[in-house]
Amino acid sequence: MPTDTRRLTGPESSQSPYNFAPCSKLDMRNLEVRPDGRSFKQLRPLFLRTDVVSQARGSSYIEMNDTKAICAVYGPREVLRREDFSLKGQLTCDFKFATFSCKQRRQHQQDSQEKDLSVQVLEALEPAVCLHKYPKSQINIFITVLQHDGCALSAAIMCASLALASAGIEMYDLVVASSAAICGSLTLVDPTAQEEETILKSTVKLDANAGSVTVAYLPSMSQVSALSSDGELSFEVLNKSMQECVANCQRLYPVLEQTLVKHQQELEASKS
Amino acid sequence: MTDAELSEAEKTFILHSVQDNFREDGRGNEDFRHMEVETGLISNTNGSARVRLANTDVLVGVKVQLTAVDPEKPEVGRLDFFIDCSANATPAFEGRGGEDLGSEISAMLTRAYSCPSAVDFHSLCVLPGQQCWLLYVDVLLLECGGNLFDAVSIAVKAALFNLKIPNVTMTKDEGGVELDLSDDPFDFKRLNVAGAPVVVTVNKIGHKHVVDASEKEEECTLARIILGVTEKGTITSMRKEGSGSLDSDSISEMMESARKVGMELNKILLKALEEEEKQGAKTVGFLR
Secondary structure, eight states: OOOOTTSOOOOSSOOOGGGGSOOOOOOSTTOOSOTTSOOTTOOOOEEEEEOOSTTSSEEEEEEETTEEEEEEEEEEEEOOSGGGOOSSOEEEEEEEEOTTSSSSOOOSSOOHHHHHHHHHHHHHHGGGBOGGGSTTEEEEEEEEEEEOSSOHHHHHHHHHHHHHHHTTOOBSSOOEEEEEEEETTEEEESOOHHHHHHHHSOSSOOOSSEEEEEEEEETTTTEEEEEEEEEEBOHHHHHHHHHHHHHHHHHHHHHHHHHHHHHHHHHHHHHO | OOOOOOOHHHHHHHHHHHHTTOOTTSOOTTOOOOEEEEEOOOTTSSEEEEEEETTEEEEEEEEEEEEEOBTTBTTOOEEEEEEEEOTTTOGGGTTTTTHHHHHHHHHHHHHHTOSTTSSOGGGGEEETTTEEEEEEEEEEEEEOOSOHHHHHHHHHHHHHHHOEEEOEEEEEETTEEEEEEOOOTTOEEEOOOTTOOEEEEEEEETTEEEESOOHHHHHTOSEEEEEEEOTTSOEEEEEEESSOOBOHHHHHHHHHHHHHHHHHHHHHHHHHHHHHHHHOOOOOOSOO
């Protein structure tokens, strides 16, 4: 992979000091309380606001305790290349973890995980945007995760859908997303990075069911727009946790609605 | 991805045929097309396989390499997937055209194989904390005829079944541990792939869903779910693909179909591979 020579990079082989730290993994079998004191079914508080990037058409910021992401939407603008002509508008999405956002330092270039997440965010938003209203044009979404503490995908989806709405892009519905981590009979709603990693990065089999699910949902149309699961789960467990995520999405929907209403009120106030 | 551009009438025809559970090539909605699997074709690899699923042609070569362990997971080996979308398959893949599709497929495979029960990752570790095997799984798409994800995953599983990892002997001297690779080509160990998943793509067309969609049928679908299914029927990874959205009830139905088909597919594949193994290497011809 080509690297940017203008940047100062670290030594070719270096290791994170955390690799030598005593194990920070949770004991999933005997977990009674979650490390942050939440109950298993409790979501983290959700904070959202719009208009954080003044130059963008629309922008938003999301905070779920220590997961923080910012999103900017540019466009609709003309598609320059003729071969990309399409009567339906095009949506592009660029998902990036800030280099300092995770425990391990990230590269400034998009890695394969970030590319995968970009596609997933895009596919979660596409069903919600009235792309037929934007012929010959493209809308660009840029998401940067500033701090990662689990559920980056669902935070990114919510943040981006709010940014699109605040940009005045015509949409069928807002997109709400929610995740859950599963280990055996335990279902941890809205998992933190520590909980996610304990379950997904384990090299030994923790339980017959160990994994995580993320669902993006269009609440007023009751449609699932994105669905992603990792780890090994049985069909029944996966189905059940999917329903649970959908229910959580419905609980989060009013927060997004209110943020959007507030954005609109502020816009009206600044006009008059 | 496809050259097939369908008219509205053709799309309606396909939609109706799916509705009646009698698709345009005579299959039912949960039937696969004819498939050919061959293993051990390429002598320079440690394991190889070719799968031809109707018009989709996939060639997989696995090469093993000794490497330093991942400091985060010091006692296991690693898998590395790379999908080369050759421009032979379709001119759209020319230059960097196939890159997106390739990274999508490799991301799906990486996720499907990331659970600890997929293959025995501990057996791929040579010296815990120091050296492990890194399996480079390289996939070459020779022809695209729909349902790439499934065909690639079947070929990958077959190639891993065929994989022969040379045995390593360790001798301890004062400087540390010395690794010796066996010269004998028959001194190798195999990888147990019983827990490895195959990927099943379920396409939503109209109110029904189909597995193993042809290129034309793929053109008619707006949303599909892609699942990694093991022989036991557990789901190792899942994602929705495409620009459409789905009802949660229909997702459950699609998952159920995928599980049923995936379990059967795993069983048949393993049986066919074992049979081929018993018969001995008799290549039926590479490209015909």
